[in-house]
Amino acid sequence: MIDTLGLICMIWWMTLFHSLHADTCCKELETQESPITNLILNWRKMELSWESSMNFSEYTCTVATDMDPIQKKVESSPCCFSIEVNLPLHNGAVFTIEVPNTNISKSCAFIPRGMPGTAIKNFSCVIYNISLMNCTWHAGRDVPRDTQYFLYWQNSREEEERECELYVEDENRRHRGCQFQNVMIKDTITYFVVNGSSKDSLIQFYDEYIELYTIERLTSPLNVTVNCTGDPQGCIIEWREPVTSHVGNKDCFQYEINIQSKDKLKEEKIDPPVTVRNYRYEFQNYNAKKKYILKIRARGKNCLVNSNWGEWSEPTEFGQGKDDFIFVILILIALGTISVTLLQFFFCKRYCSFKRVCSPIPQPRDKFNIPTDEDVQVCFLFNLVTFIN
Numbered sequence: 001m002i003d004t005l006g007l008i009c010m011i012w013w014m015t016l017f018h019s020l021h022a023d024t025c026c027k028e029l030e031t032q033e034s035p036i037t038n039l040i041l042n043w044r045k046m047e048l049s050w051e052s053s054m055n056f057s058e059y060t061c062t063v064a065t066d067m068d069p070i071q072k073k074v075e076s077s078p079c080c081f082s083i084e085v086n087l088p089l090h091n092g093a094v095f096t097i098e099v100p101n102t103n104i105s106k107s108c109a110f111i112p113r114g115m116p117g118t119a120i121k122n123f124s125c126v127i128y129n130i131s132l133m134n135c136t137w138h139a140g141r142d143v144p145r146d147t148q149y150f151l152y153w154q155n156s157r158e159e160e161e162r163e164c165e166l167y168v169e170d171e172n173r174r175h176r177g178c179q180f181q182n183v184m185i186k187d188t189i190t191y192f193v194v195n196g197s198s199k200d201s202l203i204q205f206y207d208e209y210i211e212l213y214t215i216e217r218l219t220s221p222l223n224v225t226v227n228c229t230g231d232p233q234g235c236i237i238e239w240r241e242p243v244t245s246h247v248g249n250k251d252c253f254q255y256e257i258n259i260q261s262k263d264k265l266k267e268e269k270i271d272p273p274v275t276v277r278n279y280r281y282e283f284q285n286y287n288a289k290k291k292y293i294l295k296i297r298a299r300g301k302n303c304l305v306n307s308n309w310g311e312w313s314e315p316t317e318f319g320q321g322k323d324d325f326i327f328v329i330l331i332l333i334a335l336g337t338i339s340v341t342l343l344q345f346f347f348c349k350r351y352c353s354f355k356r357v358c359s360p361i362p363q364p365r366d367k368f369n370i371p372t373d374e375d376v377q378v379c380f381l382f383n384l385v386t387f388i389n
Contacts, residue, residue, distance in 0.1 A: 026095055026108025036097050036106040043110060044161075044193075046087070048095050049078035050106065062096040063087065073100075088207045090119060114204030117142030120149060120194050123208060127216040130245050133180040136168070137194060137206075144200040149175045154191045185212040185246040187304060213300070218242050218310025221255065221296045226283075226318040234286035235318065239279055242298050242310060250279075252303030255296055257281055262291040262317065277301070291319040 026039045026048075035054040041047070048061060061072045061079035065087060072079060079097070081087065090112055098105040112119075118140040125135040135151060151164040168177035189209045196203025221239040228235040241253050257274045274281065286292075294316040299309045 026110050029094070029107045029109055034104060034106050036099075036104065039095065039097065039106060039108040041095060041108070041110055043089050046081040046089075047078050048080075048097070050097055051077070056099045056104075058100055060098045060100055062098070063093055064096075065089070065093045066091060088209060090204065090206045112204050114196075114202040115142065116204070118144075118147065118196060118198075118201065119204035119206045120196070121206075123192070123194065123206060125192070125210060125215050127183060127185065127212060130219065130243055131181065131183050133183045133212075133215075134177065135164075135180075135192070136177040138176070139174060140196075140204070143196070143203065144198045145172075146200065147174065147196050147198045147203055149194050149196045149203075151175070151178045151192065151194050153193075155186055156188045183212070183245075185216060185244070185304075187246075211304075213246065213304045214306055216244070216306045217308075218244070218298050218300075218306060220311045220313040221298055224294065224296055224313050224316050226294060226316060228286060228288070228318060235283040237281045237283060237294065237296075239296055239313075241279070244305070247303060247305055249303060251277070252300055252305050253277075253298045254301040255279075255298050256309060258295045258312075259283060260293050262293055262319075286319070288320050291317060293317055 026041050028039060036050050036052050038051045040049045042049075046063075048063075057075065059074050059076070059079065061074060061081070063070050063081060067087065070081065070087065072081060087093070089110060092112060093110045094107060095110065096105060096107040120137040120140060123135070123137045125133060127133045137149070139147065139149070151167075152161050153164075154161045164175075164178035165181065166179040167175040168179060170176045190212050191207065191209055193205055193207040195205045219242040221242055224237070224239045226235055226237050237257065239255070241250050255276050257276065259274075283292075295312045295314075297309050297312045299305070300307050
């Protein structure tokens with residue numbers, strides 16, 4: 001049973017693989033007879049072949065899509081359009097073979113097979129960290145539930161077509177992206193195609209031509225240093241170009257320098273970012289009593305480098321900042337005063353409590369030295385009689 005299922009899966013896969021690479025017959029548009037017949041298109045190679053009952057010295061091949069038509073002259077079949085044409089075919093195309101200076105021609109329409117609305121959408125790729133690439137897409141709006149997608153890519157026709165190394169799946173285990181490693185950016189246009197498979201219906205393909213350097217996210221500049229001398233020239237900022245896998249010319253980059261004051265207590269106008277082409281910048285508005293935050297990023301200029309700004313460098317702080325010595329002294333004095341007050345309070349509280357707990361013991365009365373009440377009365381009567389007499 002297992003061997004039978006394996007054989008069925010193998011046959012299905014071979015059929016799918018063959019259909020992805022097989023030639024496709026164009027649907028001929030003219031019904032009148034012509035010496036040019038049997039137009040066949042290999043859409044993966046952008047190659048159009050035909051048969052002719054007459055010998056002609058030259059042919060003109062034309063391909064028309066929703067973009068501008070492209071023409072090419074050849075002496076015989078086949079006619080192969082260069083991959084640099086950058087002409088995806090997932091929306092269909094019309095191919096025409098003409099014999100110059102005659103009325104002889106033949107046209108055919110290439111219409112991708114599959115149910116409309118099943119091709120992927122929102123396809124995009126990005127290269128980051130020098131050699132890593134991520135591609136993502138969304139499933140078509142009308143795809144069957146069991147649809148699965150497969151991504152292939154090719155740097156040039158001389159190289160073999162390669163499938164995705166590591167697919168990214170969604171919650172339904174459907175491929176929605178791909179991760180590549182060790183990607184090398186070359187001076188050729190890379191061809192991407194995403195095919196689909198389903199038991200219920202044919203899935204339309206999606207293809208796109210991309211120059212890899214245009215999707216590279218540049219890393220930040222390296223070795224950013226700041227040297228503030230205190231002279232009128234202020235601070236000298238230096239750095240190195242970002243690392244890429246294909247650019248060896250240091251003059252291919254432009255840099256944006258962003259310097260902001262770290263003092264947020266005082267609102268002040270922040271200078272706009274500065275753009276330079278070299279690896280050295282003199283910051284002349286330096287104030288030694290302030291702290292600054294520096295960031296630098298790069299983009300391509302007049303080379304095969306992405307013209308979009310790359311990643312910012314890690315923030316670099318420089319400057320001495322404000323002299324907070326007096327402020328620190330005041331804080332210490334305040335803390336000392338509070339500490340002394342608290343100590344006095346605790347000592348007083350402890351002493352008063354001791355007096356209440358340890359009050360003196362009353363002593364016995366001394367009857368010999370302290371007059372009694374009777375003695376006081378006798379003395380009072382004696383003094384009164386003496387006063388009357």
